[in-house]
Amino acid sequence: MNISLNITETIQEWLIGMMPEGAASIVAMVAVALIYLIIFAVAGLYLVLLERRVAAWFQLRIGPNRVGPLGLLQTMADALKLVSKELTGTIKADKFLYNLAPYFVIVSSLMALAVFPFTKEFQAFDINIGIFFLIAISSVGVIGILLGGWSSNNKFALIGAMRSGVQTISYELSVGLSLLTMVVITGSLQLSEIVEVQKQGWLILQGHVPAIIAFMVYMIAGTAETNRAPFDMVEAESELGAGFHTEYSGMKFAYFFLAEFINMFIIAAVATTVFFGAWLSPFGITESIPWLGAFWFLGKTLVLVFLMMWFRWTFPRLRVDQLLTLEWKYLLPINLVNLVIMAIIVWLNLTIKF
Amino acid sequence: MSYFSNIYNGIKTLLTGMSVTGKYFLTSRKGAITQQYPDNRDTLKMFERFRGEVVMPHDENNEHQCTGCQKCELACPNGSIEIIWDRGIDETTGKKKKFIDKHIYHLGLCTMCGLCIEACPTDAIVWAPNFENSTYDRTQLTKVLNRPDSKVKAGIED
Numbered sequence: 001m002n003i004s005l006n007i008t009e010t011i012q013e014w015l016i017g018m019m020p021e022g023a024a025s026i027v028a029m030v031a032v033a034l035i036y037l038i039i040f041a042v043a044g045l046y047l048v049l050l051e052r053r054v055a056a057w058f059q060l061r062i063g064p065n066r067v068g069p070l071g072l073l074q075t076m077a078d079a080l081k082l083v084s085k086e087l088t089g090t091i092k093a094d095k096f097l098y099n100l101a102p103y104f105v106i107v108s109s110l111m112a113l114a115v116f117p118f119t120k121e122f123q124a125f126d127i128n129i130g131i132f133f134l135i136a137i138s139s140v141g142v143i144g145i146l147l148g149g150w151s152s153n154n155k156f157a158l159i160g161a162m163r164s165g166v167q168t169i170s171y172e173l174s175v176g177l178s179l180l181t182m183v184v185i186t187g188s189l190q191l192s193e194i195v196e197v198q199k200q201g202w203l204i205l206q207g208h209v210p211a212i213i214a215f216m217v218y219m220i221a222g223t224a225e226t227n228r229a230p231f232d233m234v235e236a237e238s239e240l241g242a243g244f245h246t247e248y249s250g251m252k253f254a255y256f257f258l259a260e261f262i263n264m265f266i267i268a269a270v271a272t273t274v275f276f277g278a279w280l281s282p283f284g285i286t287e288s289i290p291w292l293g294a295f296w297f298l299g300k301t302l303v304l305v306f307l308m309m310w311f312r313w314t315f316p317r318l319r320v321d322q323l324l325t326l327e328w329k330y331l332l333p334i335n336l337v338n339l340v341i342m343a344i345i346v347w348l349n350l351t352i353k354f
Numbered sequence: 355m356s357y358f359s360n361i362y363n364g365i366k367t368l369l370t371g372m373s374v375t376g377k378y379f380l381t382s383r384k385g386a387i388t389q390q391y392p393d394n395r396d397t398l399k400m401f402e403r404f405r406g407e408v409v410m411p412h413d414e415n416n417e418h419q420c421t422g423c424q425k426c427e428l429a430c431p432n433g434s435i436e437i438i439w440d441r442g443i444d445e446t447t448g449k450k451k452k453f454i455d456k457h458i459y460h461l462g463l464c465t466m467c468g469l470c471i472e473a474c475p476t477d478a479i480v481w482a483p484n485f486e487n488s489t490y491d492r493t494q495l496t497k498v499l500n501r502p503d504s505k506v507k508a509g510i511e512d
Protein backbone atom coordinates (compact mmCIF):
# COMPACT_ATOMS: atom_id res chain seq x y z
CA MET A 1 0.00 0.00 0.00
CA ASN A 2 1.16 3.47 -0.76
CA ILE A 3 0.93 5.09 2.62
CA SER A 4 3.08 8.03 3.55
CA LEU A 5 2.86 9.31 7.07
CA ASN A 6 4.19 12.78 6.65
CA ILE A 7 4.23 14.29 10.11
CA THR A 8 4.63 10.87 11.66
CA GLU A 9 7.84 10.46 9.68
CA THR A 10 9.45 13.55 11.15
CA ILE A 11 8.58 12.51 14.68
CA GLN A 12 9.62 8.95 13.95
CA GLU A 13 13.05 9.94 12.69
CA TRP A 14 13.59 11.89 15.85
CA LEU A 15 12.46 8.98 18.02
CA ILE A 16 14.51 6.31 16.24
CA GLY A 17 17.62 7.70 17.82
CA MET A 18 16.25 6.72 21.23
CA MET A 19 14.54 3.37 20.75
CA PRO A 20 14.16 0.44 18.32
CA GLU A 21 12.30 1.10 15.10
CA GLY A 22 9.08 -0.78 15.89
CA ALA A 23 8.59 0.98 19.20
CA ALA A 24 9.45 4.30 17.60
CA SER A 25 6.74 4.01 14.97
CA ILE A 26 4.13 3.08 17.57
CA VAL A 27 5.16 5.92 19.88
CA ALA A 28 5.11 8.30 16.92
CA MET A 29 1.57 7.24 16.01
CA VAL A 30 0.38 7.68 19.58
CA ALA A 31 2.04 11.08 19.76
CA VAL A 32 0.36 12.24 16.55
CA ALA A 33 -2.98 10.92 17.74
CA LEU A 34 -2.61 12.85 20.98
CA ILE A 35 -1.65 16.03 19.16
CA TYR A 36 -4.72 15.73 16.93
CA LEU A 37 -6.96 14.90 19.86
CA ILE A 38 -5.88 17.95 21.83
CA ILE A 39 -5.95 20.33 18.87
CA PHE A 40 -9.41 19.26 17.77
CA ALA A 41 -10.96 19.04 21.21
CA VAL A 42 -9.97 22.69 21.68
CA ALA A 43 -10.90 23.60 18.11
CA GLY A 44 -14.31 21.97 18.61
CA LEU A 45 -14.90 24.04 21.72
CA TYR A 46 -14.02 27.21 19.84
CA LEU A 47 -16.32 26.21 17.00
CA VAL A 48 -19.12 26.03 19.56
CA LEU A 49 -18.20 29.51 20.73
CA LEU A 50 -18.06 30.76 17.15
CA GLU A 51 -21.47 29.29 16.45
CA ARG A 52 -22.91 31.02 19.51
CA ARG A 53 -21.39 34.38 18.63
CA VAL A 54 -22.45 34.14 14.99
CA ALA A 55 -25.94 33.06 16.00
CA ALA A 56 -26.12 36.03 18.33
CA TRP A 57 -25.08 38.42 15.58
CA PHE A 58 -27.64 36.99 13.20
CA GLN A 59 -30.31 37.57 15.81
CA LEU A 60 -29.12 41.06 16.79
CA ARG A 61 -27.90 39.85 20.15
CA ILE A 62 -24.43 40.10 21.67
CA GLY A 63 -23.65 36.51 22.60
CA PRO A 64 -21.45 35.12 25.36
CA ASN A 65 -19.06 37.87 26.45
CA ARG A 66 -18.57 37.39 30.18
CA VAL A 67 -16.17 34.51 30.80
CA GLY A 68 -12.65 35.59 29.99
CA PRO A 69 -11.72 38.37 27.56
CA LEU A 70 -14.56 38.81 25.03
CA GLY A 71 -16.11 35.58 26.33
CA LEU A 72 -13.31 33.49 24.86
CA LEU A 73 -13.27 31.07 27.80
CA GLN A 74 -17.03 30.50 27.83
CA THR A 75 -17.03 27.08 26.16
CA MET A 76 -14.03 25.99 28.24
CA ALA A 77 -16.06 26.74 31.32
CA ASP A 78 -19.03 24.86 29.85
CA ALA A 79 -16.86 21.83 29.15
CA LEU A 80 -15.49 21.92 32.72
CA LYS A 81 -19.03 22.08 34.02
CA LEU A 82 -20.05 19.09 31.92
CA VAL A 83 -17.06 17.06 33.12
CA SER A 84 -18.06 17.64 36.72
CA LYS A 85 -21.66 16.54 36.15
CA GLU A 86 -23.19 13.25 37.16
CA LEU A 87 -23.68 10.71 34.39
CA THR A 88 -27.34 9.81 34.58
CA GLY A 89 -29.31 7.35 32.48
CA THR A 90 -32.64 5.59 32.27
CA ILE A 91 -33.12 2.51 34.45
CA LYS A 92 -34.01 0.09 31.66
CA ALA A 93 -31.39 1.41 29.26
CA ASP A 94 -29.20 -1.13 27.51
CA LYS A 95 -26.16 -0.13 29.55
CA PHE A 96 -23.45 -1.48 27.26
CA LEU A 97 -24.73 0.09 24.06
CA TYR A 98 -25.77 3.20 25.91
CA ASN A 99 -22.22 3.79 27.10
CA LEU A 100 -20.69 2.77 23.79
CA ALA A 101 -22.69 5.09 21.54
CA PRO A 102 -20.94 8.43 22.29
CA TYR A 103 -17.53 6.89 21.54
CA PHE A 104 -18.70 5.68 18.13
CA VAL A 105 -19.73 9.19 17.24
CA ILE A 106 -16.67 11.01 18.52
CA VAL A 107 -14.11 8.43 17.37
CA SER A 108 -15.49 8.30 13.84
CA SER A 109 -15.38 12.04 13.51
CA LEU A 110 -11.84 12.25 14.93
CA MET A 111 -10.68 9.48 12.58
CA ALA A 112 -11.82 11.42 9.56
CA LEU A 113 -9.59 14.33 10.59
CA ALA A 114 -6.45 12.27 10.07
CA VAL A 115 -6.51 12.45 6.27
CA PHE A 116 -6.81 16.21 5.72
CA PRO A 117 -3.81 17.93 4.15
CA PHE A 118 -3.54 20.99 6.37
CA THR A 119 -0.28 21.85 4.66
CA LYS A 120 1.94 19.83 2.37
CA GLU A 121 3.66 18.29 5.39
CA PHE A 122 0.97 18.41 8.05
CA GLN A 123 -1.08 15.39 7.08
CA ALA A 124 -1.13 12.44 9.43
CA PHE A 125 -2.30 9.77 7.04
CA ASP A 126 -2.13 10.24 3.28
CA ILE A 127 -4.11 7.14 2.33
CA ASN A 128 -4.47 6.46 -1.40
CA ILE A 129 -8.26 6.11 -1.16
CA GLY A 130 -8.64 9.36 0.84
CA ILE A 131 -12.06 10.50 -0.42
CA PHE A 132 -13.47 6.98 -0.17
CA PHE A 133 -12.16 6.72 3.39
CA LEU A 134 -13.82 10.00 4.30
CA ILE A 135 -17.19 8.98 2.87
CA ALA A 136 -16.98 5.62 4.61
CA ILE A 137 -15.98 7.05 7.98
CA SER A 138 -18.60 9.78 7.93
CA SER A 139 -21.35 7.16 7.79
CA VAL A 140 -20.00 5.24 10.77
CA GLY A 141 -21.03 8.06 13.09
CA VAL A 142 -24.69 7.39 12.39
CA ILE A 143 -24.32 3.95 13.99
CA GLY A 144 -23.46 5.73 17.21
CA ILE A 145 -26.56 7.86 16.88
CA LEU A 146 -28.78 4.84 16.17
CA LEU A 147 -27.27 2.94 19.10
CA GLY A 148 -27.70 5.91 21.41
CA GLY A 149 -31.32 6.37 20.42
CA TRP A 150 -32.14 2.68 20.62
CA SER A 151 -30.45 1.93 23.92
CA SER A 152 -31.80 4.97 25.78
CA ASN A 153 -35.18 3.28 26.14
CA ASN A 154 -36.92 6.53 25.35
CA LYS A 155 -39.33 6.86 22.49
CA PHE A 156 -38.26 10.37 21.56
CA ALA A 157 -34.65 9.28 21.40
CA LEU A 158 -35.63 6.34 19.22
CA ILE A 159 -37.64 8.46 16.81
CA GLY A 160 -34.77 10.91 16.59
CA ALA A 161 -32.28 8.14 15.91
CA MET A 162 -34.46 6.57 13.23
CA ARG A 163 -34.88 9.89 11.50
CA SER A 164 -31.14 10.28 11.59
CA GLY A 165 -30.80 6.89 9.93
CA VAL A 166 -33.22 7.82 7.15
CA GLN A 167 -31.51 11.13 6.64
CA THR A 168 -27.95 9.90 6.58
CA ILE A 169 -28.67 6.97 4.27
CA SER A 170 -30.36 9.30 1.77
CA TYR A 171 -27.90 12.15 1.85
CA GLU A 172 -24.80 9.97 1.92
CA LEU A 173 -25.61 9.28 -1.71
CA SER A 174 -25.51 12.94 -2.69
CA VAL A 175 -22.32 13.61 -0.77
CA GLY A 176 -20.64 10.67 -2.43
CA LEU A 177 -21.84 11.49 -5.93
CA SER A 178 -20.96 15.16 -5.75
CA LEU A 179 -17.45 14.27 -4.60
CA LEU A 180 -17.21 11.67 -7.37
CA THR A 181 -18.06 14.38 -9.87
CA MET A 182 -14.88 16.13 -8.81
CA VAL A 183 -12.87 12.92 -8.77
CA VAL A 184 -13.66 12.66 -12.48
CA ILE A 185 -11.38 15.70 -12.97
CA THR A 186 -8.61 14.69 -10.60
CA GLY A 187 -8.52 11.04 -11.56
CA SER A 188 -7.34 10.17 -8.06
CA LEU A 189 -8.89 9.57 -4.67
CA GLN A 190 -5.73 10.47 -2.80
CA LEU A 191 -6.08 13.84 -1.14
CA SER A 192 -2.48 14.94 -1.70
CA GLU A 193 -2.85 14.26 -5.43
CA ILE A 194 -6.15 16.10 -5.55
CA VAL A 195 -4.31 19.10 -4.15
CA GLU A 196 -1.52 18.57 -6.69
CA VAL A 197 -4.04 18.74 -9.57
CA GLN A 198 -5.39 22.00 -8.18
CA LYS A 199 -2.07 23.77 -8.67
CA GLN A 200 -3.47 24.48 -12.14
CA GLY A 201 -6.49 26.21 -10.64
CA TRP A 202 -8.91 25.25 -7.94
CA LEU A 203 -11.29 22.53 -8.98
CA ILE A 204 -14.31 24.79 -8.69
CA LEU A 205 -12.75 26.90 -11.47
CA GLN A 206 -11.36 23.99 -13.46
CA GLY A 207 -14.74 22.30 -13.58
CA HIS A 208 -16.72 25.57 -13.90
CA VAL A 209 -20.52 24.97 -14.25
CA PRO A 210 -20.82 21.32 -13.16
CA ALA A 211 -18.31 21.96 -10.36
CA ILE A 212 -20.43 24.78 -9.01
CA ILE A 213 -23.54 22.61 -9.15
CA ALA A 214 -21.63 19.81 -7.44
CA PHE A 215 -20.49 22.25 -4.75
CA MET A 216 -24.04 23.42 -4.09
CA VAL A 217 -25.31 19.85 -3.88
CA TYR A 218 -22.40 18.97 -1.64
CA MET A 219 -23.07 21.83 0.78
CA ILE A 220 -26.78 20.95 1.04
CA ALA A 221 -26.14 17.25 1.50
CA GLY A 222 -23.23 17.94 3.83
CA THR A 223 -25.37 20.10 6.07
CA ALA A 224 -27.89 17.27 6.17
CA GLU A 225 -25.12 14.80 7.01
CA THR A 226 -24.17 16.73 10.12
CA ASN A 227 -27.80 16.82 11.28
CA ARG A 228 -27.74 20.59 11.57
CA ALA A 229 -30.62 22.94 10.95
CA PRO A 230 -32.46 23.14 8.55
CA PHE A 231 -32.07 19.35 8.52
CA ASP A 232 -32.08 18.82 12.28
CA MET A 233 -35.15 16.65 12.60
CA VAL A 234 -32.92 14.28 14.51
CA GLU A 235 -33.00 16.61 17.47
CA ALA A 236 -36.01 18.73 16.61
CA GLU A 237 -36.40 20.43 19.97
CA SER A 238 -40.03 21.28 19.45
CA GLU A 239 -41.02 17.66 18.83
CA LEU A 240 -38.45 15.37 20.39
CA GLY A 241 -36.86 17.09 23.36
CA ALA A 242 -33.22 16.74 22.43
CA GLY A 243 -33.66 13.81 20.03
CA PHE A 244 -31.26 10.91 20.26
CA HIS A 245 -29.23 12.39 23.11
CA THR A 246 -32.19 13.20 25.36
CA GLU A 247 -31.06 10.73 28.00
CA TYR A 248 -27.38 11.60 27.96
CA SER A 249 -25.77 13.88 30.47
CA GLY A 250 -22.38 15.19 31.44
CA MET A 251 -19.38 14.20 29.37
CA LYS A 252 -21.27 11.70 27.21
CA PHE A 253 -23.57 14.49 26.09
CA ALA A 254 -20.52 16.64 25.49
CA TYR A 255 -19.10 13.98 23.15
CA PHE A 256 -22.22 14.11 21.01
CA PHE A 257 -22.16 17.86 21.05
CA LEU A 258 -18.48 18.10 20.20
CA ALA A 259 -18.85 15.48 17.46
CA GLU A 260 -21.55 17.56 15.82
CA PHE A 261 -19.22 20.53 15.59
CA ILE A 262 -16.21 18.49 14.50
CA ASN A 263 -18.41 16.95 11.81
CA MET A 264 -19.32 20.40 10.62
CA PHE A 265 -15.61 21.20 10.42
CA ILE A 266 -15.02 17.95 8.51
CA ILE A 267 -17.70 18.69 5.94
CA ALA A 268 -16.25 22.15 5.39
CA ALA A 269 -12.72 20.78 5.27
CA VAL A 270 -13.66 18.20 2.62
CA ALA A 271 -15.22 20.98 0.55
CA THR A 272 -12.07 23.04 0.99
CA THR A 273 -9.87 20.17 -0.10
CA VAL A 274 -11.92 19.07 -3.06
CA PHE A 275 -13.30 22.35 -4.38
CA PHE A 276 -11.10 25.16 -3.09
CA GLY A 277 -7.56 23.89 -3.34
CA ALA A 278 -6.90 22.91 0.30
CA TRP A 279 -3.71 24.66 1.48
CA LEU A 280 -2.99 26.31 -1.88
CA SER A 281 -3.03 30.07 -1.65
CA PRO A 282 -5.00 32.04 -4.24
CA PHE A 283 -2.77 32.72 -7.32
CA GLY A 284 0.10 31.12 -5.37
CA ILE A 285 0.87 34.34 -3.51
CA THR A 286 2.46 32.64 -0.52
CA GLU A 287 3.95 29.62 -2.26
CA SER A 288 7.41 30.30 -0.85
CA ILE A 289 6.22 30.04 2.78
CA PRO A 290 4.84 26.49 3.09
CA TRP A 291 3.54 26.71 6.67
CA LEU A 292 1.12 29.47 5.63
CA GLY A 293 -0.82 26.67 3.93
CA ALA A 294 -2.40 25.85 7.28
CA PHE A 295 -3.62 29.44 7.45
CA TRP A 296 -5.20 29.21 3.99
CA PHE A 297 -6.72 25.83 4.73
CA LEU A 298 -8.28 26.98 8.01
CA GLY A 299 -9.36 30.29 6.48
CA LYS A 300 -11.24 28.63 3.65
CA THR A 301 -12.71 26.04 6.00
CA LEU A 302 -13.95 28.71 8.39
CA VAL A 303 -15.62 30.59 5.53
CA LEU A 304 -17.51 27.42 4.64
CA VAL A 305 -18.32 26.76 8.30
CA PHE A 306 -19.72 30.26 8.44
CA LEU A 307 -21.82 29.47 5.38
CA MET A 308 -23.31 26.48 7.20
CA MET A 309 -24.04 28.63 10.24
CA TRP A 310 -25.68 31.13 7.94
CA PHE A 311 -27.91 28.31 6.63
CA ARG A 312 -28.74 27.26 10.13
CA TRP A 313 -29.85 30.65 11.33
CA THR A 314 -31.79 31.50 8.18
CA PHE A 315 -33.77 28.48 7.06
CA PRO A 316 -36.70 26.86 8.84
CA ARG A 317 -36.58 23.14 9.55
CA LEU A 318 -37.81 20.74 6.85
CA ARG A 319 -40.48 18.12 7.40
CA VAL A 320 -39.44 14.49 6.93
CA ASP A 321 -41.29 14.11 3.63
CA GLN A 322 -39.85 17.39 2.35
CA LEU A 323 -36.41 16.16 3.32
CA LEU A 324 -36.83 12.99 1.31
CA THR A 325 -38.37 14.83 -1.65
CA LEU A 326 -35.40 17.17 -1.73
CA GLU A 327 -32.96 14.30 -1.77
CA TRP A 328 -34.59 11.72 -4.03
CA LYS A 329 -36.45 13.96 -6.46
CA TYR A 330 -34.06 16.88 -6.74
CA LEU A 331 -30.51 16.40 -5.49
CA LEU A 332 -30.00 12.84 -6.72
CA PRO A 333 -31.19 13.29 -10.34
CA ILE A 334 -29.37 16.60 -10.62
CA ASN A 335 -26.27 14.93 -9.30
CA LEU A 336 -26.42 12.04 -11.77
CA VAL A 337 -26.92 14.36 -14.73
CA ASN A 338 -24.15 16.55 -13.41
CA LEU A 339 -21.80 13.57 -13.21
CA VAL A 340 -22.44 12.79 -16.88
CA ILE A 341 -21.91 16.43 -17.88
CA MET A 342 -18.65 16.50 -15.98
CA ALA A 343 -17.50 13.31 -17.66
CA ILE A 344 -18.25 14.82 -21.07
CA ILE A 345 -16.43 18.02 -20.19
CA VAL A 346 -13.35 16.13 -19.07
CA TRP A 347 -13.52 13.89 -22.14
CA LEU A 348 -13.68 16.86 -24.52
CA ASN A 349 -10.99 18.67 -22.52
CA LEU A 350 -13.22 21.62 -21.78
CA THR A 351 -11.86 22.14 -18.26
CA ILE A 352 -10.26 25.51 -17.55
CA LYS A 353 -6.58 25.17 -16.68
CA PHE A 354 -4.19 27.97 -15.87
CA MET B 355 -41.43 22.13 -16.61
CA SER B 356 -42.61 22.99 -13.15
CA TYR B 357 -39.72 20.85 -11.97
CA PHE B 358 -37.15 23.39 -13.12
CA SER B 359 -39.13 26.40 -12.04
CA ASN B 360 -39.37 24.75 -8.61
CA ILE B 361 -35.61 24.55 -8.43
CA TYR B 362 -35.26 28.13 -9.61
CA ASN B 363 -37.82 29.43 -7.12
CA GLY B 364 -36.31 27.36 -4.34
CA ILE B 365 -32.85 28.79 -4.87
CA LYS B 366 -34.21 32.30 -5.29
CA THR B 367 -36.22 32.26 -2.06
CA LEU B 368 -33.34 30.72 -0.13
CA LEU B 369 -31.02 33.46 -1.35
CA THR B 370 -33.59 36.11 -0.42
CA GLY B 371 -33.72 34.69 3.10
CA MET B 372 -29.96 34.58 3.33
CA SER B 373 -29.64 38.19 2.21
CA VAL B 374 -32.04 39.28 4.94
CA THR B 375 -30.14 37.49 7.70
CA GLY B 376 -26.88 38.57 6.13
CA LYS B 377 -27.91 42.20 6.48
CA TYR B 378 -28.76 41.61 10.12
CA PHE B 379 -25.39 39.98 10.64
CA LEU B 380 -23.54 42.97 9.21
CA THR B 381 -25.48 45.56 11.20
CA SER B 382 -25.63 43.59 14.44
CA ARG B 383 -22.71 45.40 16.07
CA LYS B 384 -24.61 48.69 16.02
CA GLY B 385 -28.12 47.41 16.41
CA ALA B 386 -27.82 44.79 19.15
CA ILE B 387 -30.98 44.76 21.18
CA THR B 388 -29.44 43.05 24.18
CA GLN B 389 -29.26 45.19 27.32
CA GLN B 390 -26.25 44.37 29.46
CA TYR B 391 -28.37 45.10 32.47
CA PRO B 392 -26.52 45.44 35.74
CA ASP B 393 -23.66 47.16 33.93
CA ASN B 394 -25.78 49.84 32.31
CA ARG B 395 -28.02 50.45 35.30
CA ASP B 396 -27.28 54.18 35.26
CA THR B 397 -28.07 54.74 31.61
CA LEU B 398 -30.79 52.15 31.11
CA LYS B 399 -34.05 53.75 30.10
CA MET B 400 -37.16 51.63 29.96
CA PHE B 401 -39.51 52.18 27.06
CA GLU B 402 -42.64 54.24 27.49
CA ARG B 403 -45.29 51.55 27.77
CA PHE B 404 -43.34 49.35 30.16
CA ARG B 405 -45.44 48.07 33.06
CA GLY B 406 -43.30 48.01 36.18
CA GLU B 407 -45.64 48.85 39.02
CA VAL B 408 -48.73 50.94 39.68
CA VAL B 409 -48.05 54.33 41.28
CA MET B 410 -50.09 57.36 42.24
CA PRO B 411 -48.46 60.61 41.14
CA HIS B 412 -48.58 63.55 43.56
CA ASP B 413 -48.04 67.15 42.61
CA GLU B 414 -45.92 69.73 44.50
CA ASN B 415 -48.72 70.51 46.98
CA ASN B 416 -48.84 66.83 47.96
CA GLU B 417 -52.15 66.46 46.18
CA HIS B 418 -53.26 63.39 44.24
CA GLN B 419 -56.27 62.84 42.01
CA CYS B 420 -57.87 59.85 43.73
CA THR B 421 -61.45 60.42 44.78
CA GLY B 422 -61.82 57.11 46.50
CA CYS B 423 -64.44 55.84 44.08
CA GLN B 424 -63.12 52.25 44.40
CA LYS B 425 -63.50 51.53 40.72
CA CYS B 426 -59.95 50.24 40.58
CA GLU B 427 -60.58 47.93 43.50
CA LEU B 428 -63.57 46.46 41.69
CA ALA B 429 -61.73 46.22 38.38
CA CYS B 430 -58.79 44.29 39.74
CA PRO B 431 -59.26 40.60 38.91
CA ASN B 432 -57.14 39.32 41.75
CA GLY B 433 -57.76 41.76 44.55
CA SER B 434 -54.43 43.50 44.51
CA ILE B 435 -55.94 46.83 45.46
CA GLU B 436 -57.66 47.65 48.72
CA ILE B 437 -59.09 51.08 49.40
CA ILE B 438 -59.59 52.14 52.97
CA TRP B 439 -61.92 55.10 52.87
CA ASP B 440 -63.72 57.36 55.22
CA ARG B 441 -66.23 60.19 55.17
CA GLY B 442 -65.44 63.77 56.14
CA ILE B 443 -66.76 67.31 55.80
CA ASP B 444 -65.82 69.14 52.65
CA GLU B 445 -64.49 72.55 53.71
CA THR B 446 -65.83 74.53 50.74
CA THR B 447 -69.32 73.09 50.49
CA GLY B 448 -69.79 71.88 54.05
CA LYS B 449 -71.28 68.65 52.81
CA LYS B 450 -70.29 65.13 53.78
CA LYS B 451 -67.91 63.55 51.29
CA LYS B 452 -65.99 60.28 50.68
CA PHE B 453 -62.21 60.42 50.70
CA ILE B 454 -59.46 57.83 50.83
CA ASP B 455 -57.50 57.02 53.89
CA LYS B 456 -55.19 54.48 52.35
CA HIS B 457 -54.89 53.23 48.78
CA ILE B 458 -53.22 49.87 49.40
CA TYR B 459 -51.53 48.13 46.49
CA HIS B 460 -50.19 44.57 46.76
CA LEU B 461 -47.40 44.44 44.21
CA GLY B 462 -46.85 40.79 45.05
CA LEU B 463 -50.32 39.89 43.79
CA CYS B 464 -50.44 42.19 40.80
CA THR B 465 -50.29 40.59 37.34
CA MET B 466 -49.64 43.91 35.58
CA CYS B 467 -52.86 43.61 33.60
CA GLY B 468 -53.55 47.35 33.75
CA LEU B 469 -57.29 47.06 34.29
CA CYS B 470 -57.19 49.32 37.35
CA ILE B 471 -55.54 52.07 35.35
CA GLU B 472 -58.12 51.73 32.59
CA ALA B 473 -60.90 51.84 35.14
CA CYS B 474 -59.82 54.94 37.01
CA PRO B 475 -62.04 57.84 35.90
CA THR B 476 -59.64 60.55 37.10
CA ASP B 477 -56.32 59.02 35.97
CA ALA B 478 -55.12 58.98 39.55
CA ILE B 479 -52.94 55.91 39.07
CA VAL B 480 -50.40 55.29 36.29
CA TRP B 481 -47.65 52.87 35.33
CA ALA B 482 -44.13 53.46 36.54
CA PRO B 483 -41.14 51.95 34.68
CA ASN B 484 -39.42 50.72 37.82
CA PHE B 485 -38.74 46.99 37.60
CA GLU B 486 -36.23 46.42 40.38
CA ASN B 487 -38.89 45.19 42.75
CA SER B 488 -37.16 42.25 44.41
CA THR B 489 -36.98 42.33 48.20
CA TYR B 490 -36.05 39.92 50.93
CA ASP B 491 -39.37 40.38 52.68
CA ARG B 492 -42.81 39.87 51.24
CA THR B 493 -44.41 42.54 53.36
CA GLN B 494 -42.40 45.23 51.57
CA LEU B 495 -44.41 44.49 48.45
CA THR B 496 -47.57 45.85 50.07
CA LYS B 497 -47.48 49.56 49.37
CA VAL B 498 -49.62 52.50 50.33
CA LEU B 499 -49.89 54.58 47.20
CA ASN B 500 -51.15 57.85 48.62
CA ARG B 501 -48.54 59.71 50.62
CA PRO B 502 -49.18 60.58 54.25
CA ASP B 503 -51.12 63.82 54.70
CA SER B 504 -51.85 64.07 51.02
CA LYS B 505 -55.27 65.17 49.88
CA VAL B 506 -57.32 65.10 46.77
CA LYS B 507 -56.79 67.84 44.23
CA ALA B 508 -59.59 70.37 44.33
CA GLY B 509 -62.09 70.26 41.50
CA ILE B 510 -61.13 66.79 40.32
CA GLU B 511 -64.54 65.36 41.13
CA ASP B 512 -66.51 67.78 39.03
Ligand code: SF4
Nearest residue numbers: 430464465467468470
Ligand atom coordinates in the same frame (compact mmCIF):
# COMPACT_ATOMS: atom_id res chain seq x y z
S1 SF4 C 1 -52.68 45.95 37.15
FE1 SF4 C 1 -54.30 44.44 37.21
S2 SF4 C 1 -53.67 43.05 38.83
FE2 SF4 C 1 -52.44 44.87 39.08
S3 SF4 C 1 -53.56 46.10 40.54
FE3 SF4 C 1 -54.22 46.78 38.52
S4 SF4 C 1 -56.02 45.57 38.06
FE4 SF4 C 1 -55.00 44.56 39.78
Ligand code: SF4
Nearest residue numbers: 420421423424426474
Ligand atom coordinates in the same frame (compact mmCIF):
# COMPACT_ATOMS: atom_id res chain seq x y z
S1 SF4 D 1 -57.39 55.27 42.02
FE1 SF4 D 1 -58.91 55.95 40.56
S2 SF4 D 1 -60.39 54.27 40.44
FE2 SF4 D 1 -59.11 53.89 42.25
S3 SF4 D 1 -60.30 54.80 43.95
FE3 SF4 D 1 -58.86 56.36 43.22
S4 SF4 D 1 -60.04 57.51 41.71
FE4 SF4 D 1 -61.14 55.61 42.01
